[in-house]
Amino acid sequence: MAPAADHATTTGxxxxxxxxxxxIGSECxxxxxxxxxxxxxxxxxxxxxxxxxxxxxxxxxxxxxxxEIKLVTVGTALLLFSSLFVVIALNGAQRNRRGxxxxxLGLTIMCGIFFVGMQVYEFTxxxxxxxxxxxxxxxxxxxxLTGFHGxxxxxxxxxxxxxxxxxxxxxxxPEKALNLELAALYWHFVDVVWIVIFPVVYLMK
Amino acid sequence: MATTAVEHxxxxxxxxxxxxxxxxxxxxxxxxxxxxxxxxxxxxxxxMGGIEALLLxxxxxxxxxxxxxxxxxxxxxxxxxxxxxxxAIMPLSAMFFNYMIPLLIGAxxxxxxxxxxxxxxxxxxGGLFLNSGFLFGAAPNQGWFGYANLTSNQYSPGLNVDFxxxxxxILGIASLAAGVNFFVTVLNLxxxxxxxxxxxxxxxxxxxxQVLILLAFPVITVALILLMFDRFFGSHFYVPSAGGDPxxxxxxxxxxxxxxxxxxxxxxxxxxxxxxxxxxxKPLFGYAAMVFSGAFIAFLGFGVWSHHMFSTGMGxxxxxxxxxxxxxxxxxxxxxxxxxxGTMWGGSLQxxxxxxxxxxxxxxFIMGGLSGVMHASPPADLQQTDTYFVVAxxxxxxxGGSIFALTAGAYYWWPKMFGRMxxxxxxxxxxxxxxxxxxxxxFPMHFVGLLGMPRRxxxxxxxxxxxxxxQVETAGAFLLLIAFLVFIWNVIRTTRGPANAPADPWNGAxxxxxxxxxPQEFNFAEVPVVHSRDPLWETKxxxxxxxxxxxxxxxxxxxxxxxxxxxxxxxxxVAAVFVALMMLPKLGPAGVVVxxxxxxxxxxxWAFEPA
Numbered sequence: 001m002a003p004a005a006d007h008a009t010t011t012g013x014x015x016x017x018x019x020x021x022x023x024i025g026s027e028c029x030x031x032x033x034x035x036x037x038x039x040x041x042x043x044x045x046x047x048x049x050x051x052x053x054x055x056x057x058x059x060x061x062x063x064x065x066x067x068e069i070k071l072v073t074v075g076t077a078l079l080l081f082s083s084l085f086v087v088i089a090l091n092g093a094q095r096n097r098r099g100x101x102x103x104x105l106g107l108t109i110m111c112g113i114f115f116v117g118m119q120v121y122e123f124t125x126x127x128x129x130x131x132x133x134x135x136x137x138x139x140x141x142x143x144x145l146t147g148f149h150g151x152x153x154x155x156x157x158x159x160x161x162x163x164x165x166x167x168x169x170x171x172x173x174p175e176k177a178l179n180l181e182l183a184a185l186y187w188h189f190v191d192v193v194w195i196v197i198f199p200v201v202y203l204m205k
Numbered sequence: 206m207a208t209t210a211v212e213h214x215x216x217x218x219x220x221x222x223x224x225x226x227x228x229x230x231x232x233x234x235x236x237x238x239x240x241x242x243x244x245x246x247x248x249x250x251x252x253m254g255g256i257e258a259l260l261l262x263x264x265x266x267x268x269x270x271x272x273x274x275x276x277x278x279x280x281x282x283x284x285x286x287x288x289x290x291x292x293a294i295m296p297l298s299a300m301f302f303n304y305m306i307p308l309l310i311g312a313x314x315x316x317x318x319x320x321x322x323x324x325x326x327x328x329x330x331g332g333l334f335l336n337s338g339f340l341f342g343a344a345p346n347q348g349w350f351g352y353a354n355l356t357s358n359q360y361s362p363g364l365n366v367d368f369x370x371x372x373x374x375i376l377g378i379a380s381l382a383a384g385v386n387f388f389v390t391v392l393n394l395x396x397x398x399x400x401x402x403x404x405x406x407x408x409x410x411x412x413x414x415q416v417l418i419l420l421a422f423p424v425i426t427v428a429l430i431l432l433m434f435d436r437f438f439g440s441h442f443y444v445p446s447a448g449g450d451p452x453x454x455x456x457x458x459x460x461x462x463x464x465x466x467x468x469x470x471x472x473x474x475x476x477x478x479x480x481x482x483x484x485x486x487k488p489l490f491g492y493a494a495m496v497f498s499g500a501f502i503a504f505l506g507f508g509v510w511s512h513h514m515f516s517t518g519m520g521x522x523x524x525x526x527x528x529x530x531x532x533x534x535x536x537x538x539x540x541x542x543x544x545x546x547g548t549m550w551g552g553s554l555q556x557x558x559x560x561x562x563x564x565x566x567x568x569x570f571i572m573g574g575l576s577g578v579m580h581a582s583p584p585a586d587l588q589q590t591d592t593y594f595v596v597a598x599x600x601x602x603x604x605g606g607s608i609f610a611l612t613a614g615a616y617y618w619w620p621k622m623f624g625r626m627x628x629x630x631x632x633x634x635x636x637x638x639x640x641x642x643x644x645x646x647x648f649p650m651h652f653v654g655l656l657g658m659p660r661r662x663x664x665x666x667x668x669x670x671x672x673x674x675x676q677v678e679t680a681g682a683f684l685l686l687i688a689f690l691v692f693i694w695n696v697i698r699t700t701r702g703p704a705n706a707p708a709d710p711w712n713g714a715x716x717x718x719x720x721x722x723x724p725q726e727f728n729f730a731e732v733p734v735v736h737s738r739d740p741l742w743e744t745k746x747x748x749x750x751x752x753x754x755x756x757x758x759x760x761x762x763x764x765x766x767x768x769x770x771x772x773x774x775x776x777x778x779v780a781a782v783f784v785a786l787m788m789l790p791k792l793g794p795a796g797v798v799v800x801x802x803x804x805x806x807x808x809x810x811w812a813f814e815p816a
Contacts, residue, residue, distance in 0.1 A: 009393040015316040022385045026419040033427035046448045140440035
């Protein structure tokens with residue numbers, strides 16, 4: 001996606017950076033729609049399991065509140081730290097400190113992978129417990145909202161791994177640090193979205 | 206305009222020589238070629254949508270007709286609406302975004318030429334996919350609005366709705382990619398001196414349109430994802446028996462759908478605002494008011510969606526709020542109409558074909574606007590909703606508005622795009638046939654609608670007083686067909702003729718008229734410097750009259766992006782992912798894996814290819 005123009009841009013801002021910001025603006029409406037759907041359907045499920053309340057089915061089967069808040073809090077913390085790590089990694093790229101770049105980029109990726117892993121575990125656990133996409137409105141809106149966020153995290157991890165391989169080959173130089181900055185911008189956005197989703201889904205009762 | 210590049214002419218005359226052949230079109234990243242691809246593709250879809258409309262009109266030509274089965278009728282009106290909105294008007298506007306925005310702002314290409322190619326290929330595949338339902342006898346049949354729970358597996362068990370929702374999902378990706386591209390292009394690639402408030406009005410209106418696309422399309426993406434999950438994976442987002450609310454669809458759809466209306470009309474406002482000053486020999490009247498009213502229309506456009514839902518019974522408060530916000534839009538729209546009239550007032554009108562179509566646009570759009578204000582009132586709307594009155598209204602704004610303006614733009618910029626002048630006499634014949642045919646087709650719909658004839662119903666019984674109106678409408682529709690056949694004949698005749706259009710046939714005010722027709726690959730041998738809103742008029746004034754015909758230069762030394770087929774591969778990957786999802790029960794997850802692999806291959810090869 002290198003820009004066509006060989007002259008400086010009108011605003012002085014790199015076109016690719018502006019494009020990422022524009023894309024993020026558009027994505028805000030994507031997540032706003034998903035979060036709104038979740039909120040509209042909060043408490044509207046006709047059958048359990050429910051996120052925060054216990055439920056006994058007409059057949060007498062008992063379900064505890066299904067959310068695993070402790071586990072997800074750890075995941076949330078790691079995702080938040082990964083935003084800090086990617087800033088330090090970018091700083092390393094800009095100052096040509098290879099060790100700093102590789103260490104913190106690696107840490108960022110590890111956090112991302114752990115977060116996705118946590119989500120895979122959470123989803124499998126829920127299905128085991130009897131909550132599927134088809135079970136009730138909570139299941140449908142929960143899996144859709146957090147699933148699309150998880151997909152975004154996965155895309156970010158793939159992007160960051162690509163940058164890591166480039167960094168190993170010495171291709172993330174101070175002049176090309178912008179390439180990493182673009183990935184970092186996207187990563188921060190995915191993180192910020194989770195900062196909204198986490199309280200809405202896990203903390204609000 | 207100085208041509209420093211001329212000095213290098215002997216160095217490499219073939220640096221930007223003409224490239225021909227199918228492969229050169231598949232790999233092109235030139236905004237002008239992509240613009241032509243958009244235009245040609247959209248015109249074919251426009252003709253398909255037109256033929257669909259003609260079949261509907263034949264069916265409605267007389268009462269109790271059996272020309273079309275009810276099932277076929279449903280497919281045709283759904284595909285007519287979906288095609289005209291997503292595959293005709295939007296991409297015809299995109300043709301002008303692509304071809305004209307870089308020329309109007311003095312740029313050599315868009316910000317991301319390969320992303321631009323990607324948008325086109327995704328659009329083409331989405332359009333083909335949407336229409337492929339016809340091959341299976343299962344074209345979408347639930348209306349372009351796809352209301353839940355008409356679209357549920359229970360009421361639409363066939364593939365019809367699948368073709369529609371997947372097709373729209375693919376098309377949305379094309380629009381979003383183009384939206385990012387043109388947003389950045391307008392902000393970042395302007396020629397030196399072209400401040401925001403010096404941009405041509407078409408660039409302004411297109412820029413506002415990109416903002417609308419970027420903010421509105423993600424919402425329908427989500428609405429369609431929820432529908433996709435309901436249909437493919439058995440979730441219950443729109444299923445009332447499981448607590449789901451079909452109105453959620455209506456809200457999400459119209460939060461997209463009303464801005465979409467302005468996505469369809471704002472580029473047309475821009476085209477008319479370019480043409481009127483040139484053919485009035487006067488600068489655009491009230492430039493700043495035009496910019497701000499356009500922005501205000503777009504802003505209000507996000508706060509009026511529920512006026513499409515008055516009949517769902519939202520209660521007096523919501524009805525009042527949405528009624529008032531809707532009526533408010535009449536103000537900035539009225540500002541625009543008065544400014545267009547003010548532009549012509551006292552001007553030296555050049556009665557050429559583009560001006561004819563602009564005048565037709567203003568008159569027809571005013572009529573569509575007036576009936577629009579009428580259904581902003583909930584009590585009136587309850588009488589009009591789901592009748593032909595509404596059909597009359599939106600055809601006056603979308604056909605009388607958008608199509609008239611897009612046609613004006615085609616006649617205006619044809620010489621720049623193809624180096625040939627379209628025939629004036631055939632153009633005027635086209636105009637009169639279209640104006641008369643249009644009014645014969647759609648004006649009686651006001652009356653027959655108020656008489657109570659419902660939309661989307663395949664026939665009507667004798668003796669309700671609908672017959673004469675419907676006969677006139679059907680006759681008018683055939684006149685419209687003849688009008689566009691005249692246009693096609695005009696194009697064929699012109700294409701066979703010599704390419705002798707001058708660079709500046711209309712005495713234009715904007716930068717594109719300073720360069721040869723058609724422009725060379727790099728557009729501007731030397732990037733122009735802009736000092737005013739009408740840069741070319743200013744230059745002509747300074748130099749005392751018409752400029753000499755610009756010379757074609759070699760362009761050696763000007764770096765232009767290389768052709769690439771990876772955007773097309775990535776586009777195939779995007780379409781394949783959705784097709785694999787649709788075929789999940791048959792292909793299993795393997796199909797999705799292969800599709801995602803194609804997508805990643807395209808994206809990675811594209812990302813690591815030297816620009």
